Every structure is written in C-alpha cells, then in structure tokens.
Amino acid sequence: MTPSPPRPPRELRICTASGCLQAGSGALQASLERAATGIDGPVPPLRRVGCLRLCGRGPLLADDGPRGRQLYGGLPEEAAALLLEQPEAPALEAWRVPLQQPFFQLQHPVVLEHCGRVDPESIDEALAAGTYATLRQCLTALTPGQVREQVRRSGLRGRGGAGYPTGLKWDTVALQPPGRRWVVCNADEGDPGAFMDRTVLESDPHRLIEGLAIAAFAVGADRGFVYVRAEYPLAIARLRLALTAARQHGWLGPAIAGSRFSLDLQLRVGAGAYVCGEETALLASISGRRGTPRPRPPYPAQHGLQGEPTLINNVETLAAIPAILRQGGDWYASIGSGESRGTKVFSLSGDVRHTGVVEVPLGVSLRQVVETMGGGSRDGRPIKAVQTGGPSGGCIPAALLDTPVDYGSLRELGSMLGSGGMVVIGQDTPMPALAHHFIRFSVQESCGKCLPCRAGTVQLQQMLERILQGEAGAGDLERLEELCRMVAATSLCGLGQAAPSPVLSSLRWFRHEYEAACAATPP
C-alpha cells in the first residue's frame, strides 16, 4: 500500500502589477503579513507575482490551497486574518471571484504563460519556470537560420499594430551585408486604453529579455536597447532589476551559456512623447536626437541605429518568441486563423463588466472577447461599439460583433487590430465626442514635423467641437471628411496617417449622430 501523496502546501499569490498596486495590493500584502505574525502554527507563504488579469476587481489575491484555487478581488485588510486562518469561511464569499467564468476559462496563455505565476523581481523564479532554457537551446543546438525558420513558420506578425510578418523582418535584418546589427525592443506602449505590454514588463520581464536575446542571436546582433516610456515607472524598475540579474547570471553579456554569442542590452527611457513609439522616431530618441519620425525607406532593417541594420520588435512580439522556439513554429501556427496566427493579448476597458487583460487565439469573435469574456456593459444594456487600435484605429458597431478579431477583418471595417487596446463604448457615449477625444489626443501628441498632422488635426478638432456645440451646418460633414482624407493621405508617418481614423470610422457607422448634431444647429 502506497502512502497518499502529501497534501500540496497552501500558497498565496498577490498581484503586484500597476493596476492592483493602485487598488491597494501593497496595503493588503502588509496586512496579510501582519496577520501572519499573530498566528500560531504554519501560515501559507505569500508570493508577490505579476498580473492576475481581472484588473477591475483588484487588488487580486490568488489562494492555491489543497482544495483548489481561489481568487479574491478587493479583499479588505480586515479580512486578512480570516483568510489565513479559515480559508473556507463563508464570510469570504463576498470577495471570491469565480475562476470558472469565461473571462478566465477562454484565455489561451502563451505570451502570458508565466504572468501571475512568477515573482517579476526574482530571476530564480523565472529560471524555475523555465525562462532562458529556450535561449540556451537556441544557442547550443540551433543556427540563427534555424531559429528564423521557426519564426517564419509560426506566422507571427508584429503585435505593435502594423502586423508586419516577424520572420520576414528578421530575415531582412539578418541578410543585410556583413557588419554590426542592433536589436531594439519597442516598449513605448502609448495608445489610450492599451496596457498589454505594461503587463508583460511588470509581470515577466525575463521573458522579454529571453525573447530579445533569441532575436539578437537570430539576426546576428550583439547589442541593443529596450525603449520604455517614462510613464511606466514600475515596468522600468522591474526591467532594470531583471537586466542586472540576467547579467549577473550570465544570460546577458559575453559568451552567453558558454556559446560565442554575446549581447549587451541597455535600457532607454522615453521622455513622454507618444510619437516615439513610431520606429524611426524611437531610433532618433535612442540616439539622443529629437524624437521625430523620418520618411521610410530606408527602413530600420537596412538603416537603423548608427546607420546599421536594426531589428525593432514590440514587447508582445518578442515575448511570444520563447514559446515559439520551445514548442515549434508549427505549434504556434496551429493557433489562430487565416493570416493571423497565434494568440493576442488584449486589454479590455471602458463600459465593460470585467476590465483586465485577456490573451486569446486570433480569429475569435469580437463578441466572445467583449460579451462572453468581458461580460458586456456594466449596466447590462447592449453595448454600442468597441474601439480598437486606439487613436489610430476605429470603432466597430455592436451589430458587427461577430467579426473575427484578426488583422484583415478589422481593417476591412475601417478599424485595426492595433496594439491590443479594446475600449467598450456604452450607449451613453456620443460617437462624435469619442472621435473628438481621440483627435485631441493626436493634436497633443503630434510631433509637429509635417504640416497635415500638425495643423490639420488642430482644424479637425475644432470642426468636431463646432459639431458637438451645435454650431455646425450643412456641408460641414463633407469638409470634415475632406480634411480627414487629406491628413490620412499626406501625413509623413503612421501616426498622422491614422489620426483621422477614429473620425472616419465613426462617420462610417454612426453618421446619423453627426447629422443629428449638425441638424440641431439653429439656422
């Protein structure tokens, strides 16, 4: 007769990503630790981890006990002792978040596989979870060409918004004439309502470093940068810590894992300009110059930092790399649909019951994300639209919620997949006001280099203000559209070209709201 296996020890995990810290997870952690000192006998260890997904219910606390897993949302400090001593207490029911709901059940974690499981400030936990093992595998058993082949096969496309095939980009850099190359991680996530990359940076920074190191190996780079926006202080602090730890453990620096591959990786912090998420502006900023875009071509893949070939990938793209190399490009390509392979992380916010971070296979319907997982609007009324792609994207009306979430389908509807921000619009939001909100953002964030974006968006904003204030009249909508088309067609970089999209897409689906606003103008 074999003895029964030992009961798995109980363990608590508290979310220490920005959302939950803001909601008070620091105070909750302190009260749990205080309560623990007053208890005789064993108390479950409390681990600080990254994002537990359902940000809107923070601070989140996971309780992995012998009888399964519980998730608590918004647990008050007074309940700390009760939770430690009587985890089954019915009084705790009020703060239990059911894990069986679609928000958790329909997630498909690839990029976020360790997020919420490891302490983002501990390289030991990252190593125990398997981070850097794939890098070692690549360095010792694969050639750069073989690594790139897996990425090509995976069908991975850039997750920053443009959706450029990642394998093709890597090849383009790798196949440049011999010489030095650079890798750069674009962590300048700036779309309003987007917090996917922040989640990765704050929850699992070593994964990003591993992905970036694999990318550097694959394209033949030996130096690079991570460019993080200054508005992400926690992400910067954790990344800094992770970089130092990775260097100390030999996962960065010379002769990594005993191979001939070296990588010098440095952190650069932005200075608050949204436009620096545009790759040529980002490179200018890294180089110490004014952060303005320049015309492409030449693309950074040919002519980047110091005029040398430079690979620029977004955080989420690079964070998908370790899984692709570990399980194979074909495995990754088996997830998703059509031209959109793999999973995508979305940040769900706005008028939606479950606010937070979800990772789903590309190609699921917008309805599944917003209604099934998100739980629909807060007051239970039907939602009006979903804004995707931030100030460069557009709105999808509720009638088209069955659209699959992939690169092509959203573009056909005049929006874009974008970096992954999804803002749910409720019935009470007037669409011209939403368009005005985004145009105002573009006005404030225009770098001012090219005329259509610098001066055109100002005029667009004022046209929308006249419409909203009931001062617009006949012909004003046509003038608005004409200027939108001009700014879109003639601006220098992607930001200006996409700035009118929120206006054009809301005009496409909600023109009656604009017409009503214009008709309300007294003659």
Add this chain to the structure above:
Amino acid sequence: MSVLTLTVDGQPVAVPAGASLLQAVEAAGISLPRLCHLDGLTPVGACRLCLVAVEGSPRPLPACVNAAAEGQVVRTDSEELRRFRRLAVELFFAEGNHVCAICVANGSCELQAMAVAVGMDHCRFPYQYPHRRVDASHPQFTLDRNRCILCSRCVRVCQEIEGAHVWDIASRGSDCQLIAGMDQPWAEVDSCTSCGKCVEVCPTGALFHKDDGSAERQPRRDLPRQLREARELGRWTPPSPHRSGHGPS
C-alpha cells in the same frame, strides 16, 4: 544600373541612379510646388506639397524624399493632388499669422506665391492667431515666429552648411517653434557666425535683414546648392531656373 528611366506625366525621362523623384520630375521640365525642400539641403518631407502619384503606391509620395526607381510611372497633377495642395497651403495660412500687406516678404514670399499657384482665393479654415514671440536681439537680423512655417530650412542650412547649429525646433505639435541656441535670445547664442544663410533661405518673412523693406528683400534661396556644389564639385553655378520661380519676378 547607373541610369534610371521612368515616366513623368507621360514623358519618358532618364536620371542617374540615386536621383530623387523630385529630380526626375524636374528632368521632365516640370516644377513641383514645395516649401521645405531646397537643393543642397537634406530633404525632410515636411511640407507635403511635392506629393506625386506613383503607380502602385497606395498613397501619394513626397518627391523630395523618395528615390526614383526604374520604370516608375509618376503623375504630378490630378484633381486630388490639387485639392490636397490647396488644403495644405490653407492650413499653413491658418496656423500662423501671415499678413502679407505688412510683411517684409510681400512679393518675395514662397508661401504667398504658393497660394497664388494653387488658386487659394480665400482660406476656408479659421485662423488660429497663435501668440508667438519675435526675437529682434540680433544686430543685423530679426526672427518673427508669427511668419514661420517650420520648414526647418534655417535649421538645416545652419547645421549642414555653416556648421554652427544655431537653430532648432522645440516643443511639439502646434506648439512647435524655432529656437536659437538653448532657447536664448539670438544675440546671446555664441555659435552664431552672423553669416545670414538662414535669412537667405527662409521661404517667408520669418527671418529677415533688419535693413530690408519688401522692395530690398532679395533672398538667395539657391545658396545651399551653390555652396554645396562649390565645395563638392569645385564649381560655382548660377541660380537654377527651378528655384527662382517663386522669387520676385
């Protein structure tokens, strides 16, 4: 391939490899509107007036910053391009404080000439009347930011040809403004050699000689090209016909 052949408005043209689309268009004897580009300075593609339609490109391309390619079919004129150019010129007028009647550049202003060229009989956008500073600290020259269109010619000529880098553009969006040194009064910027090249290339009346009235003002906008050719090719050529088109006649 050392020579490229392409078609501009139906005409076949040949240009040396490495030529810009703008050079190809000029080789066809066609003058494109422009306010930021000046031969001899690094092109920046900021004014968006030299846009041309290139077959196969989903959007119009600025000719100054795009390279000509073999077999390209380029159109410099269309109803849409004309509409875009007129809107652009109107946006320039609306964003600054451009009052021709009291401007030293009246008659020698490229923005004014552009308004005539695109048929701008009035501006359909409300004027923004921005509050902008005037810097008259320099003994010979004045900077009137009200007339500045942020073309950055002065920035480039000072950095690339004079090598002094007095000028820069600060802030962003509609707050962008030309600054001297570390946003100091011009006269306090030690690196300024008072060479006056910035004044010569200014398309409007933003930078001007204190002594000049509109009758005396004769900007030498061909200067960057002449200086560059003198340095690189060892020859001094007269003003090019393309550039003088927008000056006083």
